[in-house]
Amino acid sequence: EPEVTQTPSHQVTQMGQEVILRCVPISNHLYFYWYRQILGQKVEFLVSFYNNEISEKSEIFDDQFSVERPDGSNFTLKIRSTKLEDSAMYFCASQEGVSTGELFFGEGSRLTVL
Amino acid sequence: LAKTTQPISMDSYEGQEVNITCSHNNIATNDYITWYQQFPSQGPRFIIQGYKTKVTNEVASLFIPADRKSSTLSLPRVSLSDTAVYYCLVGDMRNSGYALNFGKGTSLLVTP
Numbered sequence: 001e002p003e004v005t006q007t008p009s010h011q012v013t014q015m016g017q018e019v020i021l022r023c024v025p026i027s028n029h030l031y032f033y034w035y036r037q038i039l040g041q042k043v044e045f046l047v048s049f050y051n052n053e054i055s056e057k058s059e060i061f062d063d064q065f066s067v068e069r070p071d072g073s074n075f076t077l078k079i080r081s082t083k084l085e086d087s088a089m090y091f092c093a094s095q096e097g098v099s100t101g102e103l104f105f106g107e108g109s110r111l112t113v114l
Numbered sequence: 115l116a117k118t119t120q121p122i123s124m125d126s127y128e129g130q131e132v133n134i135t136c137s138h139n140n141i142a143t144n145d146y147i148t149w150y151q152q153f154p155s156q157g158p159r160f161i162i163q164g165y166k167t168k169v170t171n172e173v174a175s176l177f178i179p180a181d182r183k184s185s186t187l188s189l190p191r192v193s194l195s196d197t198a199v200y201y202c203l204v205g206d207m208r209n210s211g212y213a214l215n216f217g218k219g220t221s222l223l224v225t226p
Contacts, residue, residue: 004157031211043158043201043216056213091157099208101146105157 002026004106006092012112016081021109023075023092031095032075033103034067036060036088043091049075082113116141116204123221132189134220136202139183144206147178147185150216152199158216161200162187163207189222197224 005024013019025032034046047057047067054067066078075094079086089108096102119137126132138147146165150158162169164176164185175188189196199219205212 033212035216042218043152045213045215048211048213050211055211058213058215089155093157093212095211098211101148101163101208102160103150103158103207103212105159108155108157110155 002104004092004094004104006090006106006109008109009107010110010112012114013082015084015113019079019082019086019111021077021079021090021092021111023077023106024073025075025092025094026096026104027073029094029096029104031055031098032069033093033095034077035091035093035105037091037108038088046077046090079111082111084113087111087113116145118202118204118217120200120202120217120220122218123223125223125225126192128193128224128226129191132192132196132222132224134187134189134200134202134222135184136187136204137184138202138204141182141204142206144209145182145204146207147176147182148203148205148207149174149176149187150201150203152201152219158201192222192224194224194226197222 032049037043047061048055091108092106093103116138148163149161152158162176169176177186201216201219
């Protein structure tokens with residue numbers, strides 16, 4: 001069964017460092033998303049991406065965050081200067097087409113900022 | 115976006131049917147109702163989606179009354195492995211995608 005894969009599974013970084021989280025969505029999917037989940041809290045929408053550009057972003061997705069799909073397969077989330085409050089599980093998700101209604105999530109990347 | 119309300123937690127014994135109800139009084143005409151399951155430290159997993167009446171797949175049923183202001187996820191004969199958090203999402207996913215937050219969900223505990 002096709003799946004969304006994410007790397008790394010866990011990253012520990014120092015405050016102020018740049019972090020890149022990587023995702024390989026399912027190959028024929030067109031819509032891509034990043035979410036985050038702070039420990040014990042809700043799954044929060046960060047950004048959606050379609051046709052090589054951001055389609056929507058939340059208030060959380062400020063100038064410290066960026067996304068790109070550099071090579072047509074990987075979908076990355078970059079945090080430029082990490083803060084303690086960025087510590088969370090980050091989930092990538094993909095959707096075949098908007099009309100299909102089902103979102104496929106990866107296993108997540110746990111980010112710990114010290 | 116329609117606000118949803120679900121019970122915070124539910125308990126069940128193995129083999130029983132579990133029904134989790136979600137209220138969404140301000141659901142819009144184009145909104146779908148979608149349920150996801152999440153295990154600890156894993157990404158959410160799609161369970162079922164519906165618009166009206168009843169939808170059934172191999173793992174669950176979704177009951178939606180005519181006014182669509184609520185919905186009920188039904189899990190037949192739960193097992194220990196169904197212990198998870200269940201999220202009800204309401205939105206126009208089929209046109210606007212998933213630019214939305216998940217709510218707090220319902221934490222289901224299944225015991226022997």
